[in-house]
Amino acid sequence: MRQLYSIGIYIASFAIKLLAPFNSKLRLGVIGRKETFGKLEACISKNDKVFWFHCASLGEYEQGLPVFEALKEKYPDHKVVLSFFSPSGYEVRKNSKIADVVVYLPFDTKANAKRFLNIVNPDYIIFVKYEIWPNFLLEIKKRQLKAILISAVFRTSQSFFKWYGGFMKSSLFAFKTIFTQDDNSKSLLEKINYSKVTVSGDTRFDRVTNQLKTNNTISFIEDFKNGKDCIIFGSTWPEDDKLFLEYINTNDSIKFIIAPHNIKPGYMVSLKSQLKVKTICFSEMNGKDLSSYNVFILDTIGYLSRAYNYADIVYIGGAAGHTGLHNILEPAVFGKPIIIGKNYTKFPEAKALIELGGVVSASTSSAFESVVNYLVKDTSLRAQKGKINKNYIENNRGAVIQILQYIRI
Numbered sequence: 001m002r003q004l005y006s007i008g009i010y011i012a013s014f015a016i017k018l019l020a021p022f023n024s025k026l027r028l029g030v031i032g033r034k035e036t037f038g039k040l041e042a043c044i045s046k047n048d049k050v051f052w053f054h055c056a057s058l059g060e061y062e063q064g065l066p067v068f069e070a071l072k073e074k075y076p077d078h079k080v081v082l083s084f085f086s087p088s089g090y091e092v093r094k095n096s097k098i099a100d101v102v103v104y105l106p107f108d109t110k111a112n113a114k115r116f117l118n119i120v121n122p123d124y125i126i127f128v129k130y131e132i133w134p135n136f137l138l139e140i141k142k143r144q145l146k147a148i149l150i151s152a153v154f155r156t157s158q159s160f161f162k163w164y165g166g167f168m169k170s171s172l173f174a175f176k177t178i179f180t181q182d183d184n185s186k187s188l189l190e191k192i193n194y195s196k197v198t199v200s201g202d203t204r205f206d207r208v209t210n211q212l213k214t215n216n217t218i219s220f221i222e223d224f225k226n227g228k229d230c231i232i233f234g235s236t237w238p239e240d241d242k243l244f245l246e247y248i249n250t251n252d253s254i255k256f257i258i259a260p261h262n263i264k265p266g267y268m269v270s271l272k273s274q275l276k277v278k279t280i281c282f283s284e285m286n287g288k289d290l291s292s293y294n295v296f297i298l299d300t301i302g303y304l305s306r307a308y309n310y311a312d313i314v315y316i317g318g319a320a321g322h323t324g325l326h327n328i329l330e331p332a333v334f335g336k337p338i339i340i341g342k343n344y345t346k347f348p349e350a351k352a353l354i355e356l357g358g359v360v361s362a363s364t365s366s367a368f369e370s371v372v373n374y375l376v377k378d379t380s381l382r383a384q385k386g387k388i389n390k391n392y393i394e395n396n397r398g399a400v401i402q403i404l405q406y407i408r409i
Contacts, residue, residue: 001167005134006109013107028087032104040081040119043101049078049409052122053098054105056131057089059327061096063151064128066206066400068098071124075409081120085131092301105133113139123409126150127175132160134171141174149178150403151203153348154185161188179403182348198406200399202349208305208333209397216309220282221257225310226291229376230255232311234304234331237261239321240341241271243368249276252294254376257307259298261317261326268299305330312382313375315339315368319361325350328359332389337375337382339368349392358388 020030044050053068055061061084072080082099084090094102106112113136125140125147140147149172159165160172169192172178179200180186189197231254233244248256260271272279277294282303290296298304308314314331318324320341328338328350342363344350353359362368375382 002134002138005167009108009135013109025087028091029104032087032090033106036103036106037115037119039101039103040116044079044081044119044121046121049075050081050120050122051075051078052081052083052120052125053128054083054126054131055085055089055128057084057086058092059089060128060131060151061089061093062207062327063202063204064126065098066203066210067126067150067403070400070404071126071407072098074404078123078409081122105136108133108135110135110139112136117143117145124407129153132168132171134168137171137174141171147175148403148406149175150200151399152178152180152185153182154180154188156188160192177406179399179406198402200402201396203399203403204327204329205393205396206398206400208327208329209393211305211330211333214306216306218303218306218310220285220290221296221303221307221310224257224290224293224296225255228253228255229312230257230310231313231315231372232257232259232307232331233315234259234308234317235261235326236315236317237321237323238267239323240315240317241274243320243341243362243365244315245274246365247369247372248295252277254294256295257298257311258295259304259307261323263299263301268297271297308334308336311336313337313339313372317341319343319347319350328353329393332358333393335383335386335390337385338389339371353389353392356388356392358385358392360385 016026017030020027051071053064055064079100080098082096082102083105085105090102090104096102106116117139122145125145127149129151159168172194177196177198178189179198181202183199186197186199236258260267268281275295278292279295279297280288280290280293281297281299283299308331311331314336316326316328316338318326322343325340325344325347328340331338338359340350340359340361342361344361350359354361360371362371
């Protein structure tokens, strides 16, 4: 089975190289992976003490960051290798301050795994959430390196728990321990005789709590909001737009901030063409009286997590379609009422907060309008829902402490 898997990886990598000229995301990955071993050899020497942190993409990076930062502070003499699989993680965090070198993870072949580990020779390895690359993990196991998986989530549909999943299952045993987000994941692991598992919860709760310790003021949003009620639409997709654009176009007494997930120029033009009220983008705001505009589009990155501090109501995108719900914990920590789309069942925090009453799901534009109208009119209801969300964050912190207590260098 391992040989078949490895052949599949070679075929997939070859196909990706063929398709790369026609796809910008694939092209970034192909170019980046060509640089991986050279960057590692230039930065890491044989005598270095090294942490290797690996994340699939940006979301997993944010999830692991509080652990990474704490280890960097506790062990300042260790160098940090940070790897990503996806361009959407690497391109945004390739200059991360917590790492000495940031690289793309090479494709999961035996040869790449051996070469990578020969160069890095890590003292400790931390994978985040979903990242299970069998050839890398089996080589880690063979070398008896210290590796853990944090904030893990497992489902019965995954190959580890199927009759044909023996090869994938065996790779899990490379981890000295696995910290899961929930009891169900622990139970699934125990059924395949993996016993070194701890339910620590989700490190994102610790991550978003740290946001409250930073300076969250943004002067241009203060100028735009100008004391009025403000609804922020975070990490939205075209499917989300269908829920709320009509509402925006018929309400000029409320301020709206839209932070699309896709900020490519073509989509920005399309989005602006659908807005019938006075709209301005971050990229064109210099010298403008922001208070005179109804809609502010954040066609940039780096502000959204702080911007939620200014919201009276928040809509989080991704669940109106099937791209996946984005992070609702970021506005929740500020005590904001939250609205999401209908496809949220794979996200435990969304399910929990809907049951508690802090989050509301809207499946149609009319349902969205109804929810927003209630929240706009009833400030006490907004405060009640916001408090539910904030308390949920407070009650679920502590994963980072458990993980750090386990790690010994």
